[in-house]
Amino acid sequence: MNRWLNRSVTLVLTALIGWGLWSVLHWLLLAADWRVVVSNLPLYVVGSYPVDQRWRPLLWMVALVVLIGFTLLGPRRGPLQRWLPLIWLAMAPLGLWLVAGGLVLEPVSTRDWGGFTLTLLLTFGSGLLALPIGVLLALGRRSRLPVLRLSSTAYIELMRAVPLIAVLFFGQLLIPLFLPPGLEINRVLRAVLAFAFFAAAYIAEDVRGGLQAIPPMQREAAAVLGLSEWQSLQLVVLPQALRIALPSLTNQAVGLLQNTSLMAILGLVELLGISRSLLANPVFIGRFLEVYLWLAAVYWLACTAMALLARHLELRLDPLRSDR
Amino acid sequence: MTVAIRATDLVKSYTPGSRALDGVSLEVASGEVLVVMGPSGSGKSTLIRTFNGLEKLDGGELDVLGVRLDAAHEERPVREIRRRVGMVFQQFNLFPHLSILDNITLAPVKVQKRPKAQAEQRAIELLDQMGIREQAHKFPAQLSGGQQQRVAIARALALDPEVMLFDEPTSALDPERVKEVLDAMRQLARDGMTMVVVTHELGFAREVADRVMFMDQGQVVETSDPASFFTNAREERSRRFLSQMV
Numbered sequence A: 001m002n003r004w005l006n007r008s009v010t011l012v013l014t015a016l017i018g019w020g021l022w023s024v025l026h027w028l029l030l031a032a033d034w035r036v037v038v039s040n041l042p043l044y045v046v047g048s049y050p051v052d053q054r055w056r057p058l059l060w061m062v063a064l065v066v067l068i069g070f071t072l073l074g075p076r077r078g079p080l081q082r083w084l085p086l087i088w089l090a091m092a093p094l095g096l097w098l099v100a101g102g103l104v105l106e107p108v109s110t111r112d113w114g115g116f117t118l119t120l121l122l123t124f125g126s127g128l129l130a131l132p133i134g135v136l137l138a139l140g141r142r143s144r145l146p147v148l149r150l151s152s153t154a155y156i157e158l159m160r161a162v163p164l165i166a167v168l169f170f171g172q173l174l175i176p177l178f179l180p181p182g183l184e185i186n187r188v189l190r191a192v193l194a195f196a197f198f199a200a201a202y203i204a205e206d207v208r209g210g211l212q213a214i215p216p217m218q219r220e221a222a223a224v225l226g227l228s229e230w231q232s233l234q235l236v237v238l239p240q241a242l243r244i245a246l247p248s249l250t251n252q253a254v255g256l257l258q259n260t261s262l263m264a265i266l267g268l269v270e271l272l273g274i275s276r277s278l279l280a281n282p283v284f285i286g287r288f289l290e291v292y293l294w295l296a297a298v299y300w301l302a303c304t305a306m307a308l309l310a311r312h313l314e315l316r317l318d319p320l321r322s323d324r
Numbered sequence B: 001m002t003v004a005i006r007a008t009d010l011v012k013s014y015t016p017g018s019r020a021l022d023g024v025s026l027e028v029a030s031g032e033v034l035v036v037m038g039p040s041g042s043g044k045s046t047l048i049r050t051f052n053g054l055e056k057l058d059g060g061e062l063d064v065l066g067v068r069l070d071a072a073h074e075e076r077p078v079r080e081i082r083r084r085v086g087m088v089f090q091q092f093n094l095f096p097h098l099s100i101l102d103n104i105t106l107a108p109v110k111v112q113k114r115p116k117a118q119a120e121q122r123a124i125e126l127l128d129q130m131g132i133r134e135q136a137h138k139f140p141a142q143l144s145g146g147q148q149q150r151v152a153i154a155r156a157l158a159l160d161p162e163v164m165l166f167d168e169p170t171s172a173l174d175p176e177r178v179k180e181v182l183d184a185m186r187q188l189a190r191d192g193m194t195m196v197v198v199t200h201e202l203g204f205a206r207e208v209a210d211r212v213m214f215m216d217q218g219q220v221v222e223t224s225d226p227a228s229f230f231t232n233a234r235e236e237r238s239r240r241f242l243s244q245m246v
């Protein structure tokens, strides 16, 4: 009796999956019209960036891909490996310089930034800003000074209670009010700041979790060796805490990348924004499925790369598994 | 005879109404080994933790290597003392994210600003002296408890301390690992290090101590030379404690 039940369930499931696969394949190969993706590839990558300057964001992305490949597949020892963290950190200012211009390069206004380039810049920029702010907030929340402790806690709790989209809108409206008159910052920077201040609250909680996992005896051991409180934090406590927090920080980073798509609502033409403007074009009317599938694939690829990098970092930082 | 540590009437209370240290006075001469014994909760850890400022005093006065501490002490003298006094804990407390070598060279390089190469050379010498030279490039989690505790001793010695404090250094070890740590400490005593050792190891106390101090309920019950302490202790409380130990 039971065997019959098993068999029929298997049969029905196989049929369902087969039917699903068949319709997807059918749609992909026959019904789908991929021109909306193929003929607009440059737009997805760089948006309305000036055509004769497109090599700049492209160069940055090629550099990123090479760096990812080298990090994941390159030799585990060697002179370059020691510099890898610094090279990674340098990628953000490098990208900013290449895209924005200045120095020897022709300046390009932020209005012309777009596509995947903008998505990456938003992610890198807000991530790099949010991490130190988050660490400071986490330390503040554990501080002995009541003023610091209460204000950090209040900030973290407030930010976590407000949805990101609200923070982004507020950011666009409020940040200019805090600036001295005459100083104006553009929409992209405002979005990055609002995004970073939001993400910092979540990062702070992850870092706090890491800090809490460090036994107080570690601080004592550092203290009796004559290390100052700052040295003990910097050399003993934080390195261990960040290592513990790394998996959740990876989650934050992936979330950051995905949430940049919310900025389309603010009118930034990052990956999602550019896609929506393409869909508004009468030539490509109705090609939603193709575009969103393509977007899903791109986001998936980027997030997978991030997850792989994070996993790699975790292994490298584990003293018992990295063969140093 | 110069005095390394002089304590006068130390008082410490964690909770109002009960005193972990209740008027402790003692002197440790330089080059001397003082073993502190006493039942659990008698204030042994609290006492030696006041010596390098890990616990603040509520009363009394301390003179450690000429630096004075009292209930109102500030940060500066404490750091001066910590630079000159080494400490080894029951739980080793090595830094798990650093290699053995980096554990030992951290303070010499960052606190004493010694050149890294010189600090590493000294670290290797110390590891050699502790009999664990081969472990230099491993990480704490890869070592046995006895090896970790010897690294902890080497780490403290790397700052060339004038006094070493030990708080039950063998209590967290398997019995067969105790000897290797005690041997290292014995050698240290033979080389003339000033040591204050909290321990329950009667053999070590009998053989290495210059004096044994017995504490109970935050007070010093008696201080004697080991021979008389172990054969006929003056105080009834000491004798009762010793009879439970063997």
Ligand SMILES: Nc1ncnc2c1ncn2[C@@H]1O[C@H](COP(=O)(O)OP(=O)(O)OP(=O)(O)O)[C@@H](O)[C@H]1O
Pocket (backbone or CB within 6 Å): B014, B015, B019, B020, B038, B039, B040, B041, B042, B043, B044, B045, B046, B047
């Ligand atoms: N951080 C603390 N907070 C509150 N009370 C404490 C603290 N540390 C120690 N005490 C109390 O102070 C007294 C002395 O403790 P201490 O740790 O110095 O004893 P000990 O002789 O080292 O005992 P053991 O042999 O168990 O290590 C005990 O009553 C203990 O409960």
Ligand SMILES: [Mg+2]
Pocket (backbone or CB within 6 Å): B044, B045, B046, B167, B168
């Ligand atoms: Mg104790």
